[in-house]
Amino acid sequence: MNRSVITLANLSKEKIQYLIRLSEEFERHTNRRLLEGKVVATLFFEPSTRTRLSFETAANRLGARIIGFTDPKVTSSTKGETLHDTIKMVSNYADVIVMRHFLEGAAQYASEITDVPIINAGDGSNQHPSQTMLDLYSIYKTQGHLDNLHIYLVGDLKYGRTVHSLLMAMRHFNPTFHFIAPKELEMPEEYKIYCEEQNIKYFETRDFNEDVIADADILYMTRVQRERFTDLMEYERVKDSYLLCNQMLRKAKSNMKILHPLPRLNEINIDVDSNPHAYYFEQAHNGLFARQALICDVLNIGLDQILNDNTIID
């Protein structure tokens, strides 16, 4: 059976909890020789330094070796080689393929071409499961659980794939979502229908101020990008209304944490960075453990083996 990770949307509650459990173990002991003798390929058909470094660090710290490319300009895909042929070729060399592609559905297709497990590191605007996994792990770590949380999604809810994936992955845990976005970037209808079908409570508002976010457990900020607007007047009008600054956090609950998939532009003022509610840099760090969990899971390395691991270095 191919154990590829293309999306987290269809995972069971138990499987998500299991992957969180694995992430915890990898946070406890990050450096191991568990993957000694394994080769991990990182194929980045679209550059993404942050995601690639996180995956490569995850594999390196488990003792795997890494092959791959960071920029498709130096590969044969510029000569017109199909994705099919590239994947077939790399399958001869690697035990797991981490791939990022600018086309949607590329990872799913790759997983149908080869028996080598694929980990989707982002396919166009479609899915980015390792980001979702680190978001879930960050929420779990900061709140102690995933159940019954009030999660506020702020900014670009139309094109932001991270918020869509998070919404779907949280469906098992009885969340209440609050969508805060300008009209041009509001949550698409299909996701509101999804919430209704899954009995997920949600509220929508355009206002973003200290009273609106006072009940939040998680404040998930996203980039409002200029190029998403058809009407630039509208962009100029709303761009500063979704800016989080320190004084807006006065009424926040003590357990509230601010997440952001990074890179941020100007949606979180730097005066928030030193606020104890800020969590976005730790969140990125959690990506390392979440990705170690995903790599081991697709290689069929289970919790028992990780708990009884005698290759731990630190």
Add this chain to the structure above:
Amino acid sequence: MNKEELKVSAIQNGTVIDHIPSSKLLAVVALLHLENIKTPVTVGYNLKSKKMGKKSLIKIADRYFTDEEINQLSVVSPNVTLCIIKDYDVVEKKQVQMPDSLHGIVQCPNPKCITNNEPMKTIFHVINKEKGVLKCHYCEKEEKLEKARLVSPSNV
């Protein structure tokens, strides 16, 4: 057998696809790859029909189709009737059923979908049969059946 039906010659064994809207005739020919069939094929175009006003039909001698092949037709014409002919008699009549998935039939409307950029077959899941809603197996974008564009025959 009345005179209208006699205009198209009867077949001894094979399949008759009836009640095809005339505008969809060529699409049905393409979907069933009739251009590659070696047995006699008779096509009736713009025939009179009590039910439809005008209709088209296709008679294919010595050839039967699997349900899966036939159900792909529901994309272009959901009300087609199928008659299985054995020794000049209609031994079975079938209506096409909307299948659970469509393979190599519909083109994905998303230009950034992998299926529009690689030499590969499309797959769509029919996620709502009543409302005719399709979802691309690859990019996961949804598409209304009535808006769906068929893949060009060279890619089928």
